[in-house]
Amino acid sequence: MLHNRKIAFIGAGSMAEAMISGLVQSKKILPEQVIVTNRSNEERLITLENKYGISGIKREKLQFDQIDIFILAMKPKDVENALKGLKGQIKQNQLILSVLAGIPTSYIEQNLHKGQQVVRVMPNTSSTIGESATAISPGHETAAENVKVTQELLQCIGEVYLIEEKDMDIFTGLAGSGPAYFYYLMEHMEQQGVIAGLDVETTRQIIAQTIVGAAKMIQQQDETPTVLREKVTSPNGTTAAGLKALDEHGGGIAISKAVEHATKRSKEISAKIQDSLLVSSFK
Ligand SMILES: NC(=O)C1=CN([C@@H]2O[C@H](COP(=O)(O)OP(=O)(O)OC[C@H]3O[C@@H](n4cnc5c(N)ncnc54)[C@H](O)[C@@H]3O)[C@@H](O)[C@H]2O)C=CC1
Ligand SMILES: O=C(O)[C@@H]1CCC=N1
Incomplete structure (x- = not known):
């Protein structure tokens, strides 16, 4: 199922690196399948390229239509800007995995496209060595096949638990943190x-x-x-x-x-982002 799928990380920080490390080490994902991009730090992209044999690409040069799975890996505070930049580039049927603490799938759906294929994911840094405890929770309109692909991909970095989205906050408090x-x-x-x-x-x-x-x-x-x-x-x-x-x-x-x-903080991040959505829907 994962054969030849192209995976692009949007954000190149600690969590992206932990996942890249685990994916490449698993050998189920080849370095050629993985691309990473960030806001501006080119040096960081070169470091990741050299360390894992993957491709670090500036956002302007990313060929969005060639990507099967996007992994959002920026801080929650940067998600609004990031999604604004991605909306025109990403199609509704492309699969988005979001590792962002506290950011609901509904927020991502509303800021990209109706029916966007999205799965909320909570890994931890033990992904680095294939030992993460990772939760996944699909969006309302995410196809079963995309949930399967997500499971298969994340099993490369550890154990995967399919949970209800309402339980993501406690999962984050227990296993993410x-x-x-x-x-x-x-x-x-x-x-x-x-x-x-x-x-x-x-x-x-x-x-x-x-x-x-x-x-x-x-x-x-x-x-x-x-x-x-x-x-x-x-x-x-x-x-x-x-x-x-x-x-x-x-x-x-x-x-x-x-x-x-930690669980409460995840809930606070959700409440804050929902409020900002409410405000922008009244503008
Ligand atoms: N660090 C951890 O143990 C875990 C983190 N997470 C989640 O992972 C996400 C990232 O966390 P860290 O890697 O620790 O943060 P970090 O600060 O190390 O990395 C964030 C990355 O996002 C990039 N970025 C920011 N805005 C961007 C944009 N508009 N477009 C593209 N790239 C952009 C930054 O350049 C940076 O490379 C957070 O949302 C966090 O909630 C989830 C589970 C565990
Ligand atoms: O500290 C954080 O917010 C992120 C989410 C879970 C682990 N690190």
Whole structure:
């Protein structure tokens, strides 16, 4: 299904690079199938070309009619301008994947064409190594065949979950932003290893293997996190002491709040963009 399809990233930042890296590494997508463009930073396009063997093309030179799948990968604040620039170039039957947090498919449909083939997508930066947890949610008029193509494409960069669009905000709070919470946790664990006299590189690898092991236990054993946590925790032992400190310092609440606030921010971005649409429809 993906054979010979041309994929163009509009936006060449961290998320575009993570996806390009995963797609090319999967070998299911050839570098010749991938094009990337951005607003103005030509140096960045050259860097991506050299690193992944793909084509970096200035927007004016992009042959829009040759592209099968566009991937919108600019910041949400830039989407209005970006869509204005794309409207005259993109046809209704061309497939648009949007990775933008908080931007509804209806906004994209309304700013491109009625019946535009669009799928909202939420990957994470683990796409880089083919380990993303990616959600997809098609627009109202998106054909089933395009949903299948999207699934097949994104399976090249990890696991894909088809969800309702109303659940995109919580998915973003859990999985889109999620890697950052784990990196934050790792930063703090690492500091303690180093304070205790371990070298930073060894500490980092020990922590990474501990997280990988815990994640694989959840994936491979039919046990809940609660049961697995209890199995680590000997009465009056080291883990009990660690967990008590976590509780006393609001560790559990802090984690819940991180997910809650990221989710809320995704909702705020949606509300803001819907308001701007409402204003422009009254102009
Ligand atoms: N960074 C992450 O972990 C994730 C990001 N996302 C979404 O991905 C999108 C991009 O995020 P990042 O890559 O982190 O941002 P970034 O700031 O690194 O990259 C944004 C890119 O968009 C380009 N751009 C801006 N306006 C443009 C226009 N009119 N036409 C073409 N290109 C334009 C910029 O030149 C830049 O290359 C955001 O909407 C974000 O919500 C989604 C999931 C995870
Ligand atoms: O921080 C952000 O807004 C983006 C969306 C999910 C991860 N990064």
